[in-house]
Amino acid sequence: MCMDSNEKRLPRLNENLERCGVKIAEVSCHDWTEAPPEELLEACDAILLDVPCSNTGVFRRRVDARWRIQKIDLEKLLVIQNQILEQAIKCLKPGGRLVYSTCSIDPEENTELVNRFLKRHPDFLLEKSDQLLPFKDGSDGAFAALLRQNSSS
Known part of the structure; x- marks a missing residue:
């Protein structure tokens, strides 16, 4: 799906x-800022969640994007990203996995958001995360975190 x-x-x-x-x-x-469809509740073994983001990881290709993003935009994005993540986890079966991903290099949208999520949800653990940086990896910037819900949840 x-x-x-x-x-x-x-x-x-x-x-x-x-x-x-x-x-x-x-x-x-x-709209994943809203409750998921009833038929999806606890129905998914795995979810790939590519959330809207600031696009800071693609600035070298999309120069126009760097002039559009404002602090207020980032604050709104963080709220949306959290809402989407909170709604999506309702669809996971116990023991299910979720990949949270962005094309951002901003820690607020990536590691910091995931760490706050994990503090709110001790039934989840971070299995792995990776951050690609344009100046280091020679590619667009991106972030992905693999989260697993404890099977006893």
Whole structure:
């Protein structure tokens, strides 16, 4: 199942899935700052959560983005990122895994957000995280954290 909050992006999502040879995905629209659909509650073994972010990891390719982001925008993004993460975990089965990812290099959106989440949710543990930095890795910047819910939760 693949979802996006913007219905206008669904055709592009379908194109990307087709290009990658994915034939088993259902594509639909849902705003993940809101409660998940009832049928998804505790239904997922794994979730890939690519949240909206500041795009600081792609500044070298998208120079215009660096002039658009303001402190107030980052504060709003942090709220949205937290809301999405909190709603998505409701869909995990006990023992399920979730990858939280951004194309940001900002610690507030990445390690700091994940650490705050883990403090609020002691039933989750961080299995692994990785940060790509353009100046170090020669690629776009990105972050991913693999979180696992304890199976006894």
